[in-house]
Amino acid sequence: MDMQTKPTHTLAEQAIIDGFLARVGDFPGDASVTSARDRLVSEFRAGGLPTRRMEAWHYTDLKAQMKIVPNMDTGLVDAARPLVGASTVLPVLQGSANAPQAVEGCEIWPFMDMLASGDAAKLLRTRGDDDVIGRLNGAFVTDGFCLEVADDTVIADIIELQAVQNGGQAHTRFPASFGQNSTATVIERHLGSHERSGFSSSISSVDLGAGAEVTWIIVQQRGDKDQHLGQLNARLGANSRLNLFIVNAGGKLIRQEIHIEVAGEGSHFNLRTINLLAGDSHTDVTLTLGHDVPNTTSSEIVRNVVLDRARGVFQGQIKVAQAAQKTDAQMACNTLLLSDDGEFAAKPELEIFADDVVCAHGATVIDIDRTQLFYLMARGISESTARGLLVNGFVDELVGELENEELVGVLETMIEQWLAAHA
């Protein structure tokens, strides 16, 4: 860029930059963190928000869609009750972590500590040019939680990372590492309010040691004026298994990125995503998945219910490296389009450099099955109730795959309530 011309920023871009400048002295972090933040902000100043010309953002033109950005805010919110009864809740309220509860076998400390010590500086970088989430979150992050599960440890109770926000801005991080042969279930929950609009970003980094088995569940229930940018980066060690389950059930503008490196032989990545989309919302789930070594498997199913004028996006890119023989990757994206004004764009993409692999992808758009509807009605179930059952069933099928029965019940109820309120 010609250094003479001042880049013109949109109102949202300017608000982001101004917000940074207004709080520049207050951000936590040592000198190395501060310089990392400065570097990221100047990158943002130069590049701005992404447009559809950037491939990764082709279906979500942030520059056009982000009209306003609320002020940085330190309003007060309360933690919510845990999703599942027996859990350890780790709340991050308006971007600020509560003192963590102890969990046996798992070290937990606030991300703020890593900023203060400078240990976080190396994490404040982008994945690449188009990593706007990494850039913004790196510049603005204030807190979060770090988890470290010891080797050979089974964490029996669910750990619930709970990011609660009532308007304003919040930028959080959740680095988590799971030792060899450890087992754990983590819920990453994002809650917002419907009164004030909020802007948030959150990055989770999940590292699975050899033989680790981790279920990670993202439950996004932002308010209907909220803009949220989420990213989950995971690396799978040998013979490990990551079950990633995502439910999007809120927000005005949502982007959830998932970047997976299937890096250890014998490992399996499982993704189940439920997008419940209503109103004028825009929800984008973007996956990049690299099978980098031989003998790994993955399975991805995305189910979408689209109402009103809602728009949804699923970009799923699977790369199978030349060395990654015997890869088995199966990806499907199914949409129940219940409104003529709604839409869902699915862009599956396979890049295969190995020859001995089994890879498949499919995207379908369906309506309620009339034979199923008739069957239910022939049992005395009214049409509206029968439709409700079928829509519920379409997504509950994925929930039913989870092992924790209480969790299954809770998610089913949540979905049922969402559909009752919106459909």
Next chain:
Amino acid sequence: MLEIRNLHARITGTETEIIRGLNLTVKAGEVAAIMGPNGSGKSTLSYILAGRSDYEVTDGDILYNGESILELEPSERAAKGIFLAFQYPVEIPGVATMQFLKVAMNEQRKARGEDELKTPEFIRLVKEAAGDLKIDPEMLKRPLNVGFSGGEKKRAEILQMKLLAPKLCVLDETDSGLDIDALKIVSDGVNALRSPDRAVIVITHYQRLLEYIVPDSVHVLYKGQVIKSGDKDLALELEADGYAQIIEAAA
């Protein structure tokens, strides 16, 4: 209880007439068997009774307890006591069998102005009925009909029938796919429902079922019409001689 008068029906939106002037009367307390060659319109008739919108009635009427049901939704017909055990029960992934049973029982109760069932009462009723039909309770935890074997699906239909206690039961080839023991169990289930205020229509190809569920009347359906009616001996005749003679005689 049921009076079908000169019924004509076609596949909705087409000229293809499948039911062509069908007359049939079934009284309360009666068990009527409907037999007939493949493609004669037996399942279509059962669907039309249940109210499937894939078929439209172009002439004639169906009276149930003296009232026409043609304008009623399938769910309204069911609430009035009409039940169809499907030839091919429909798989519904994601909807748990127990949840479905509960919703169906409660919706019907609601439509009749009765109170909802309490959960313990509901579970007791299901367990009892499932036990009678030798249905493994584990099966009921699965999604509705998904992965059920052919025979399990048919048993599940009869389970629903027992729980919903309809007044007019239409069984479309419930015997196909059942092993010998299951045929006996299912027949016992149907016989247990026989009562003076209830009618049963049994659609079948085989005399064997009619040895267990002995019909009061037998009707032969051919090309969308009842071409011959008789008592249970008619079924024996058909078993021995096939349809050719009757079809010829009717032509």
